[in-house]
Amino acid sequence: MSPPSDPWRSAPPRLDPRAMERALAASRAELALKRPVRPWRSQAVGVFAASAGLALAVLGVFLALGRTTGAMLTGRAPMLAMLLSTGAVCSWGALSPRGRPLRWVGVGMALLSSALLVLTRVAPRGPSSLPEWVCTVSHVALALVPLVVALVALRSAAFDPLRAAVAGLSVGTVGAFVGELACEQGPGHVATYHLGAWALLTLTTWALSKRLKPRTYAP
Amino acid sequence: MEGVTDEALMDQFCQGEQPAFEALFARHAGRVHGFLARMVRDGPLAEDLMQTTFLSVIRARGRYERGTRFTPWLLTIAANAARDALRHQQHVDAHAHAPPDGPTSVPAPDGDPAMRRRIEDALQQLPVEQREAVVLSKLEGWSFEEIAEMRGIRAGAARLRAHRGYERLRELLGGLEEVS
Numbered sequence: 001m002s003p004p005s006d007p008w009r010s011a012p013p014r015l016d017p018r019a020m021e022r023a024l025a026a027s028r029a030e031l032a033l034k035r036p037v038r039p040w041r042s043q044a045v046g047v048f049a050a051s052a053g054l055a056l057a058v059l060g061v062f063l064a065l066g067r068t069t070g071a072m073l074t075g076r077a078p079m080l081a082m083l084l085s086t087g088a089v090c091s092w093g094a095l096s097p098r099g100r101p102l103r104w105v106g107v108g109m110a111l112l113s114s115a116l117l118v119l120t121r122v123a124p125r126g127p128s129s130l131p132e133w134v135c136t137v138s139h140v141a142l143a144l145v146p147l148v149v150a151l152v153a154l155r156s157a158a159f160d161p162l163r164a165a166v167a168g169l170s171v172g173t174v175g176a177f178v179g180e181l182a183c184e185q186g187p188g189h190v191a192t193y194h195l196g197a198w199a200l201l202t203l204t205t206w207a208l209s210k211r212l213k214p215r216t217y218a219p
Numbered sequence: 220m221e222g223v224t225d226e227a228l229m230d231q232f233c234q235g236e237q238p239a240f241e242a243l244f245a246r247h248a249g250r251v252h253g254f255l256a257r258m259v260r261d262g263p264l265a266e267d268l269m270q271t272t273f274l275s276v277i278r279a280r281g282r283y284e285r286g287t288r289f290t291p292w293l294l295t296i297a298a299n300a301a302r303d304a305l306r307h308q309q310h311v312d313a314h315a316h317a318p319p320d321g322p323t324s325v326p327a328p329d330g331d332p333a334m335r336r337r338i339e340d341a342l343q344q345l346p347v348e349q350r351e352a353v354v355l356s357k358l359e360g361w362s363f364e365e366i367a368e369m370r371g372i373r374a375g376a377a378r379l380r381a382h383r384g385y386e387r388l389r390e391l392l393g394g395l396e397e398v399s
Contacts, residue, residue, distance in 0.1 A: 015252040016266070023270035024244055030277050031237055039281040097282050100371050157282060158299035160371070217271070217299035218279030219292070219369070 040095045043153040048091035050146040051170060052084055055177040058142070068181055076180055079116060083177045086113045090170035094163050095153055097219050103166045110169040114195050117176060121187040128185060132193050135183055139175030139197035146171045147205060154209045158217040161206060168205030172198035225289035233280050244273055247290070251297050257354050258301040260343050268304055272297045294359065295369045298351055305347050341391040349384030356381045 062068040073080075086109040093102035150167040157163070179194045223231075225246065231239035251272050255265040275296045283292065342350055348370075355361040355369075356377075366377040 015249050015269070019252075019266040019269070020248050023248065023266070023273055024241070026270050027240065027244060027273050027277060028237075030274055031240070035278070037233075037281045043281075097284060097287075156279060158296075158303070162371070214303075216275035216279035216282070217296045217303065218275055218282045219295050219299070 038156070040097060040156070043156065044092045044095035047095065047146065047150050047153050047167065047170060048088050050149040051087045051091070051143075051174040054142060054145060055084070055174045058178050059181060062181055073181075079113075079120060079180055080177060082109075082113050082116060083173050083180065086110050087170045087173035090166045090173070091150075094150070094167035094170060095157075097157070100162070103162050106166045106169060107162075110172075110198075113173075113176065114198065117180065117194065118187045118191045121185075121190050123186050132185070132189055135179060135185070135189070135193045136197040136200075138182075139172070139179060139194060140201060142175045142178055143171045143201050146174055147201065147208075150205060151208055151212060154205075155212055155215045156218070158214055158219060159210055161210075164206040164209035165202055167209070168202030169198070171205055172201040175201070226285075226287070229280075229283055229289050230285060233283060233285075240277065243276070243289070247293055248273070250290075251293065254294060254354065254359060255297055255301055257339070257342065257358060258298070258350065259305060260339055264304060268297065268300045271300045275300065291361070291365055291369065294355070294361075298355070298369065302347055302351070337392060338388075341388050344391060345384050345387055349380050349387065352377055352381035353384040353388070 059068065059073075063073075086106065089102065089109055090106035093099040093106040096102060150171050154164060154167055175197055176194060179190070183190070183194070185193075223242070225243060228239040228243050232243065248269060252265055252269045255268045255272070256262065259265055259268065272293070276293065279296070342353065345353065352366055355366050356363065363374045363377040363381065366381075367374040370377065
């Protein structure tokens with residue numbers, strides 16, 4: 001008489017050899033395409049470079065046009081450095097396979113940057129000639145290219161809400177950077193029209209990333 | 220390739236050696252399929268997801284970090300694929316319009332088939348998170364710390380998911396002992 005078997009330990013349905021052959025053939029076909037393998041680190045650098053490069057390019061244009069002076073840049077350098085650092089940490093955290101603690105650091109840095117953007121802003125110099133929503137539109141428009149880069153990079157891993165949100169925070173830093181350089185409005189305006197745009201970009205990145213089918217389900 | 224660890228094979232594969240991938244496939248295809256079959260309880264879908272899992276290994280080898288234990292990494296990919304399929308009820312077109320005549324995977328001969336069927340029926344009634352925790356801890360032998368790391372939650376939360384799963388299974392299975 002054979003001992004009673006543990007139903008939990010019973011073998012699962014056996015894999016049909018034909019199904020195994022199909023899967024192996026599909027894998028070989030994928031390998032035959034010889035697609036370049038991009039390490040996650042280079043993807044993270046790419047996401048950061050898209051935001052930071054755009055921000056620095058706009059800064060260069062402002063300097064060339066005289067919209068920004070050296071003295072003004074020096075005064076705002078700590079805030080601008082904080083925004084670039086936030087973008088770097090968020091990009092790295094979003095793409096890192098084991099970056100969950102870093103993602104929370106990125107969220108913290110983004111919250112701190114947001115608070116500093118509002119608290120360090122002095123009263124407006126005068127009434128603006130443009131509607132206030134122009135700042136929101138500009139913030140979003142500047143982030144379009146980094147947004148696409150981030151979405152492409154995010155598809156290389158399984159969807160993770162925190163990962164997507166942190167990538168969105170990284171994308172939003174470019175608009176915050178340019179807003180800090182170009183906008184002379186007061187703290188209320190920054191809190192509403194700039195941070196609102198940053199939040200909108202974070203939400204958009206999260207929503208689009210959730211909708212897109214990932215290329216891989218890797219962590 | 221015998222005697223070479225999974226991690227060493229994955230390192231070789233990351234450096235471009237295709238035979239290393241095929242060795243990993245031969246070692247783990249059955250286990251991955253078994254895990255997926257328990258997660259989705261649909262033979263053709265489990266086979267599709269097994270294929271998706273290994274395609275993910277190929278495409279995501281740039282995300283594999285040296286020193287990472289291969290089997291948990293692989294089963295994390297399989298679990299993510301299963302969750303996505305279950306959540307969105309995605310199925311390949313070949314199986315979408317007509318129900319299959321039956322699973323192409325043949326049932327294993329060992330064990331009590333009636334009992335196994337009851338357990339599998341009950342497992343399917345658990346929420347995905349609880350099912351995953353039960354399958355990984357009870358059947359795959361993962362620790363709660365490993366499950367927690369995979370899902371980005373605390374070990375206590377992983378334990379709670381599995382505990383709730385066991386409690387629910389107890390209710391569903393009635394007199395069956397040894398659920399947890």
